[in-house]
Structure formats: structure tokens, C-alpha cells
Amino acid sequence: MNLTTRLPGLTLKNPVMxxxxxxxxxxxxxxxxxLSELGAIIVKAATGEARYGNPTPRVAETSSGMLNAIGLQNPGVEKIIEEELPFLRSYDTPVIANVAGSTVEEYVKVTETLNRSEDIAAIELNISCPNVKEGGVQFGTDPSLAKEVTYQVKEASDYPVYVKLSPNVSNIVEMAKAVADAGADGLSMINTLTGMQINLKQRKPxxxxxxxxxxxxAIKPIAIRMIYEVRQALDIPIIGMGGIITAEDALEFLLAxxxxxxxxxANFQNPLACPEIINDLPSVLKQYGFDSVEDVIGKGHV
Amino acid sequence: MITKQLLTIKSHMQIAEDTFEVVLHSPLAKELKPGQFVHIALANHMLRRPVSVAGVDTESETFTIIFKIFGAGTRELSKFQAGDSLDVILPCGSYYPVDQLEIDHALIVGGGIGVPPLYYLAKTLKEKGIKVTSVLGFQSKEQIFYEEKFQALGNTYIATNDGSYGKKGFVTDIINELNPAFDYFFSCGPTPMLKAVSGQLDGHKGYISLEERMGCGVGTCYACVVPLKEDPKKSKKICKDGPVFSANEVILT
Known part of the structure; x- marks a missing residue:
């Protein structure tokens, strides 16, 4: 079974990362x-300087999901390049860096700094983090801001740029078109949906x-719907995500x-989630009548 | 080496109000050190539940965990039976560095569901010939467990919040009265208790063990961080760098 899938700057031995x-x-x-078993690895977000993130508790379990508000904690792009990325060199897997920021200038600075690294194959532009006060999701919910930051980052980047879209919008196709117009090489969708859970005893979130x-x-049907809508409107490559647990889920995303x-x-529930999905994928594809991953992409459209 | 295993439950019983003791079989049992925890998957829950290790029996390759029902996850965990299997990640987190410390007399201070890891610690210390004094706090008489087991290791004093058993009040009240001689203290319990104990025993050498809502439990998600005293803009991960920290290492909030 051929699991290869090709995206700008990325030829993946399997579609799972x-x-x-x-x-x-x-x-x-x-x-x-x-980790060489993985199709690719998208690492944790990088900002211009180190960020501490939000106070704890930062996570809460929900029905069929979880809420998180980590707040982009990371050691800063320089340290990520020097201290984190070299570890992944020994694996035969492309690395996608995730770029975050509070301002267009910070996004550009992180992108330019990442140009120095030879340990990555692409960047994912994070305009959809709902958990930071400045930046993040504001760029991901306003088409003109999304277009501007995408354009600037694309200009600055030596690597292909995948823009990670927020689902916290009423018209996802409008957002996808905005960043595609600005030159995005691909899309990554969806990020998380803003939510809240209140503790009954403590009477507070x-x-x-x-x-x-x-x-x-919990968010998988939303992800499937949004990918389906964007695929109807655009030919742009998409890395799909949102609640994937099994190889059947992965197939559903490919169909969309x-x-x-x-x-x-799923990694939190099962640290072996990715290799298990990769392992199961050939038989699941075969079961549903496909000979390769590239055969499946977009075949769920009627 | 941390790993995910399907483990068989050898015994599962209630030992106090809402409190359960579970013995699991694993060839890795002997790797588990005092202070470490295991991360348990539950079929109907997205996130695993971290539960600290209360004892290890190397001969039978088993270890013991003790948990209290706090929510839906621990309620589900309370319904298993001997013979059932649990999906467990182990061993997780840091441990009390007993082999590296020169101790003659350890003071153990535990509160509620913070008591179980301290039993494994106290037992290990005792086996090394170290004198152990234990001060344990519970909400009420119905919630007390392992009193005799601690008594067998050394002098043990109990406080209950409602006064239904032992001293009415907190572990800090007992420490005030006893003014015990010790060279290291080891504490685990709710954060308000850890704050009070750390403040009371400030200047003494010791270790504390923290709990927090966790995501991955292995150090990737940054959900369970705690700020450092030397630089509050820096943090450590409770699941990977902790749960055991030096008494003055982290800021308790």
C-alpha cells in the first residue's frame, strides 16, 4: 500500500504527523x-522571546475532548533552533516549525530566524491560538489581518508556509481564500475552538x-465540515486535524x-496513537477500496 | 525507561471513605521509586489520571496505588475489580532522592490523598535504618487509612479537620506542639497544606511533592508547570521535572 503524500516542500512517507x-x-x-515512523513532526510554537504562558490549571477534560490554555509557553525561537531542533536530526522525518507572535513584526522575526535552521522543511503559521491576549487568534479571525501576516511571513520565509486556521469564524472559506491570496503554500486546519468549563463546587471556570x-x-465533525468547505472552494494543499484518534478518522479527513x-x-491518551494509526492505515484504506493515500484525497465530495 | 503497559489488577479494595487501594502486576514494578506516579487511561475519558505509587513488592512484581474519588474519572477507576486490566504509563516523574541524602531522622508530613506516596517513602527510609516520624492529616475519621502501617515504621500522629479522630486541626498544629527533631522533612498533600508546612519548616532541608491537572503526563504539553523561586519567569514541569521538588525550589500558588 502506497502511503506517500506530497505537499509543497514535503514528500511524506505517510500522511500522519x-x-x-x-x-x-x-x-x-x-x-x-x-520517530522515523512518522510522516512528519510539527513541533511546539516558537515566539520571538521566551514565554512563560498562562497560570495553572491549564487543562480540563470535557466530554470527548479537552480544553487547554497553555499560552504558547516556549523558550523562544533562538533556543528552539539551538537546543531543541538538533535532536530531531537523527530521525528520517521532516520537521515543521510552528511560528507564533503578538505582532506582524514578531511573526516575521521568528520566520527570519528560522531561515537559519537547516533542521526544518516547512513552517506552520499559527494565527489561531485562542489562549494569548495579544496576537494569535485576532490574526486568524480577521481576513485582512490574516492576509497581511501571511503575505509578510511568506515574503520572509525560505520555507513553504502552511497557515493554521482558526475555526472560531463564521466563514472559513473567506479566511482560507484570504491567506491563499497572500501566497500561503498550504493550510493547516483546524486549531481549537474557544470553550469554557465551570467547576460546580468552586463556582468558577x-x-x-x-x-x-x-x-x-468533540470537534472532529467541525474540522471535517470546514476542510470539506475549503476543498470545495480551493485547490490549496491541506493538513487536516481535529480529534483524530483512529486510522478511520484519518481516512475521513482525507475523504474531506x-x-x-x-x-x-490523542497523543495524550495514547502515546502510541500516531504509530498505531500509521500501522492501521493500509488495512483501513484497503477495506474501503483504496490503493493509495493519494487515491483518497477529496473523494468524499458529492 | 518510561513505557505503556496493560497491567492486571491483583486486588482492588476500599480502605477508607471514597478511598481505594489497587495492587497491579508489572515487571517494571521494581523500577518505581518513592514519589513517582503512574498515568492511567480510562475508556470513557480523554485524559489519563495520574496516581502516585504507595508501595512496591519486588518479589511479586506488584505495586500499590491509592486514590480517592474526586470526579468522574476516579469514580470509573473505583469500579474495577481484581482480574481486570488497566492501561498504564510508568514510571512517571521524579522521586525523593533518598539514596543521595544523609539522613538520621525523617519527618513525614502528609495530607489526605498526599499520604500514599509518603508511605512508600517512609517504608524505604525505615529499611535503610532511618528513623521516621509521621504527621498525617485527614478531613475526618472516616477518611483515615494506613495509620497502623505508619505506626509500624515509627511514631505517627494524626490530625483531623473536624476533630473526629486524633488532634482537631491541621498537621501544622501537631508539628507546633511536637517540635520534633529531624534533619529532612518530606511532604505531600493539598497545596495550601504544602504552603503552610513549607513556611513552618522554612530553613529546614526537605522535599515536597505537588499535584496538578495534567495533560500528557510525560512532559510534552506544558499543562502542569510550576514557577521557580530563583526566577518566577521560569518554570518546571510537575509531571516530568517533578512531582518531587526541593522544599525551596518552586513557588506554591
Whole structure:
């Protein structure tokens, strides 16, 4: 079974990669399996300077999912390049860096700094983090801001740029078109949906940030719908994500129009989620009558 | 080496109000050190539940965990039976560095569901010939467990919030009265208790163990961080760098 899938700057041996923020920089999960099994790895977001993130509690479990408000904690792009990315060199897997910021200038600075690294194959532009006060999701919910930051980052980047879209919008196709017009090489969708959970005994939101991003199987139908809508409107390559747990889920994303898929929350429940999905994918594709991954992409459209 | 295993439950029983003791079989049991935890998957829950290790029996390759029902996850965990299997990640987190410390007399201070890891610690210390004094706090008489087991290791004093058993009040009240001689203290319990104990025993050498809502439990998601005293803009991960920290290492909030 041919699991290869091709996206700008990325020829992947299989379409499955861990999603940004759910895999750190790979070290921890490398204790559980050989990271070379992965189609790619999207590492945790990088900002211009180190960020502490939000107060704790930062996570809460929900029905079929979880809320998180980590707040982009990271050691800053320089340290990520020097201290985190070299570890992944020994694996035969392309690395996608995730770029975040509060201002267009910060996004551009992080992007330019990443040009110095030879350890990455592409960048994912994070304009959809719902958990930081400045930047993040404001760029992902206003088409003109999204277009501007995408244009500037694309100009600055030596690597292909995948723009990670927020689902916290009423018209996802408008957002996709805006960033595609600005030159995005691909899309990554969807990020988390803003949510809240209140502790009954304490009578206050469980998460210290009050709101958090909802992820996990709870958001999968929304992700499928949004990818389907964008695929109807545009030919742009898509890395699909949002609640993938099984190889059947991955197949559903491919049918909706994703060219590859990312697995996020499932890693927390099962550290072996990615290799298990990769392992199961050939038989699942065969079971549903497909000979290769590239055969499936977009075939769910009627 | 951290790994994910399907483990068989050897015994599962209630030992106090809402409090359960579970013995699991694993060839890795002997790797588990005092202070470490295991991360347990539950079929109907997205996130695993971290539960600290209360004891290890190397001969039978088993270890013991103790948990209290706090929500839907721990309620589900309370319904398992001997013979059932649990999906467990182990060993997780840091441990009390007992082999590196020169101790003659350890003071153990535990509160509620912070008591179980301290039992494994106290037992390990005792086996090394170290004198152990234990001060344990519970909400009420119905919630007390392991009192005799601690008594067998050394002098043990109990406080209950409602006064239904032992001293009415907090562990800090007992420490005030006893003014015990010790060279290291080891504490685990709710954060307000850890704050009070750390303040009371300020200047003494010791270790504390923290709990927090966790995501991955292995150090990737940055959900369970705690700020450092030397630089509050820096943090450590409770699941990976902790749960055991030096008494003055982190800021308790």
C-alpha cells in the first residue's frame, strides 16, 4: 500500500504527523517509539522571546475532548533552533516549525530566524491560538489581518508556509481564500475552538485563563465540515486535524480533502496513537477500496 | 525507561471513605521509586489520571496505588475489580532522592490523598535504618487509612479537620506542639497544606511533592508547570521535572 503524500516542500512517507503543541519537540515521545515512523513532526510554537504562558490549571477534560490554555509557553525561537531542533536530526522525518507572535513584526522575526535552521522543511503559521491576549487568534479571525501576516511571513520565509486556521469564524472559506491570496503554500486546519468549563463546587471556570481551546473527538465533525468547505472552494494543499484518534478518522479527513493529517490530543491518551494509526492505515484504506493515500484525497465530495 | 503497559489488577479494595487501594502486576514494578506516579487511561475519558505509587513488592512484581474519588474519572477507576486490566504509563516523574541524602531522622508530613506516596517513602527510609516520624492529616475519621502501617515504621500522629479522630486541626498544629527533631522533612498533600508546612519548616532541608491537572503526563504539553523561586519567569514541569521538588525550589500558588 502506497502511503506517500506530497505537499509543497514535503514528500511524506505517510500522511500522519503529530500536531503542534501536542508533541513538545519530540524527545518525550521518542522514548515510546522510533520517530522515523512518522510522516512528519510539527513541533511546539516558537515566539520571538521566551514565554512563560498562562497560570495553572491549564487543562480540563470535557466530554470527548479537552480544553487547554497553555499560552504558547516556549523558550523562544533562538533556543528552539539551538537546543531543541538538533535532536530531531537523527530521525528520517521532516520537521515543521510552528511560528507564533503578538505582532506582524514578531511573526516575521521568528520566520527570519528560522531561515537559519537547516533542521526544518516547512513552517506552520499559527494565527489561531485562542489562549494569548495579544496576537494569535485576532490574526486568524480577521481576513485582512490574516492576509497581511501571511503575505509578510511568506515574503520572509525560505520555507513553504502552511497557515493554521482558526475555526472560531463564521466563514472559513473567506479566511482560507484570504491567506491563499497572500501566497500561503498550504493550510493547516483546524486549531481549537474557544470553550469554557465551570467547576460546580468552586463556582468558577476550571481553567485559570477562564477560556481554553477545545480539542479532541468533540470537534472532529467541525474540522471535517470546514476542510470539506475549503476543498470545495480551493485547490490549496491541506493538513487536516481535529480529534483524530483512529486510522478511520484519518481516512475521513482525507475523504474531506486533507492531503495529510495531524494527530493532537490523542497523543495524550495514547502515546502510541500516531504509530498505531500509521500501522492501521493500509488495512483501513484497503477495506474501503483504496490503493493509495493519494487515491483518497477529496473523494468524499458529492 | 518510561513505557505503556496493560497491567492486571491483583486486588482492588476500599480502605477508607471514597478511598481505594489497587495492587497491579508489572515487571517494571521494581523500577518505581518513592514519589513517582503512574498515568492511567480510562475508556470513557480523554485524559489519563495520574496516581502516585504507595508501595512496591519486588518479589511479586506488584505495586500499590491509592486514590480517592474526586470526579468522574476516579469514580470509573473505583469500579474495577481484581482480574481486570488497566492501561498504564510508568514510571512517571521524579522521586525523593533518598539514596543521595544523609539522613538520621525523617519527618513525614502528609495530607489526605498526599499520604500514599509518603508511605512508600517512609517504608524505604525505615529499611535503610532511618528513623521516621509521621504527621498525617485527614478531613475526618472516616477518611483515615494506613495509620497502623505508619505506626509500624515509627511514631505517627494524626490530625483531623473536624476533630473526629486524633488532634482537631491541621498537621501544622501537631508539628507546633511536637517540635520534633529531624534533619529532612518530606511532604505531600493539598497545596495550601504544602504552603503552610513549607513556611513552618522554612530553613529546614526537605522535599515536597505537588499535584496538578495534567495533560500528557510525560512532559510534552506544558499543562502542569510550576514557577521557580530563583526566577518566577521560569518554570518546571510537575509531571516530568517533578512531582518531587526541593522544599525551596518552586513557588506554591
Amino acid at each position: 503529530p500536531a503542534s503543541g501536542c508533541f513538545g519537540f519530540g524527545k518525550e515521545y521518542s522514548q515510546f517509539y522510533d 476550571i481553567i485559570a485563563n477562564k477560556t481554553g481551546g477545545l480539542s479532541g473527538p 480533502g486533507a492531503n495529510a493529517v495531524a494527530v493532537g490530543t
